[in-house]
Each structure stands twice: as C-alpha cells, then as structure tokens.
Amino acid sequence: MCLMITVIAAIVSTILWYSKAEKDTYKFGTLSIIYWGASLMWFVDAIFEYAELKAEFFNQSAADLLNDAILGICAVVVGLIAWLVILLCKDPKGVLFKNKK
Numbered sequence: 001m002c003l004m005i006t007v008i009a010a011i012v013s014t015i016l017w018y019s020k021a022e023k024d025t026y027k028f029g030t031l032s033i034i035y036w037g038a039s040l041m042w043f044v045d046a047i048f049e050y051a052e053l054k055a056e057f058f059n060q061s062a063a064d065l066l067n068d069a070i071l072g073i074c075a076v077v078v079g080l081i082a083w084l085v086i087l088l089c090k091d092p093k094g095v096l097f098k099n100k101k
Contacts, residue, residue: 001071
C-alpha cells in the first residue's frame with residue numbers, strides 16, 4: 001500500500017513538474033525526485049518481502065494494510081516537508097529575504 005501511495009504522489013508531482021517546467025519556480029522537479037526515490041525504495045522492499053513470504057505476501061490482514069497505508073501517507077508528508085524546507089531555503093520569489101527599507 002505504501003508503494004502505491006508513493007507512486008501516485010510521484011506521478012502527480014511529475015505531472016506538476018512537467019506542466020510547469022518552463023519556469024520551475026516551485027522546484028517540482030525536486031519533489032518529483034523525492035517521491036520517485038521513495039517509490040524505488042518501497043519497490044525494492046516489496047521484492048524482498050515477496051521473496052521471503054511468497055504467496056502469503058498477497059494475503060495481508062486489514063490491520064497490516066492499514067499500517068502500510070499510514071506508513072505511505074507519512075512518507076508522502078515527510079517528502080512534502082522536505083520539499084517545503086528546500087523551497088523556503090531557495091526562496092524563489094524572494095519573499096523571505098526581501099530588503100526592507
């Protein structure tokens with residue numbers, strides 16, 4: 001479930017990046033890379049978990065699915081926080097570090 005959630009976040013952020021690629025004011029490319037990296041991590045985790053559990057991998061309980069979904073949502077939120085920190089440090093519109101006279 002966390003793999004699906006992060007892949008959806010990666011696809012959405014990639015679409016945002018591609019549609020705004022001319023200006024790249026909001027650094028959607030960085031957000032996209034964060035989510036694709038998380039998706040790759042969860043994909044490798046799923047491969048190793050499947051190798052260990054075989055057919056049992058597809059018979060997860062509702063509690064396991066819920067925990068997995070919460071983990072995926074937390075990964076997306078942490079990615080958003082990291083992107084916001086990067087965005088605030090870069091300050092593309094010069095809002096935070098304006099010279100006040």
